[in-house]
Amino acid sequence: MSQASKSPAIESVWRGGVSPFAVSWRKLMMWLFIITDGLLFAGLLAGYGFVRLASPHWPNRAEIFHLDFIALMTFILITSSATMATAVGAARQGRLGTAVRFVLLTILGGLGFLSCQAYEWTKLIGEGARLSTNPWGVPLFSAAFFIITGFHGAHVLTGVIILSVVAARALRRGVSPEGVELAGLYWHFVDLVWVFIFTLFYLI
């Protein structure tokens, strides 16, 4: 009996009618979105890598950016991820009030990050950086900067909007714990992408 059930058990998982990944379809769709969106950033960072390797010179980032400021932005985003994870945990326990408080803290973190990014962009534009030219002699430096951080910033802004909707719906008890979790998955993905941008663009 047990011998016979071994391979059919594996087979039946993939035969249809059940989720082979043991998650709901909504969560699976969010993961698929995250994978495809991850590939978008992989492409952008790969393009940046190519330009960087092919350029004889690359501006010294320490002369252009304040690394402490970028580290502060990273700190804000990591902290917002922790508050989001706490919100998801609270929602799972049915503590919607706590979940909403932590979602609001996460939104605050997102807005703080966006403000820092707006300041950084304004500063660079003020120094003469544009999409195709800049004062540091490597035009593709500012192209890579604006495109990569711009795409990421747009994701953060989208995340803030999603979280605002989740918070508003949670206040009316119109959101399921899984709804909070899915918004959380997206938010952590935004944080995850920044880990790569921070290291590959600002540090190395």
Added chain:
Amino acid sequence: MGERPLGHGYRIYWIVWGILLIVTLGMAVVGTTALTTFLILVLLLGMLVKASLITGYFMHLRFERTSLILAVAVGLLVTAGVLFFLIAPDGLRVLNSRSPAGDLHIGGGR
């Protein structure tokens, strides 16, 4: 399934937050020094540690079924590897084929 770790309080998230913070600070300090190949590898390792902690704990991936972990991680890691091995040699070839005087305006800068 995915529900297991979520009912045990939030302590783990703040422990992970602390580790992420320490790794980030360490990386920021390393980033201010003159980077050698070894230090670049250290930074890349730090980056992967942070990415693993975020996906593993914040996104709960390590508590999901192995099939989902493999579907997410293997696809992205293989893509990253393929992109690196395709692009790195090509980028270096472009660099080496350039004149020593070094025209800085590559591609879109014209």
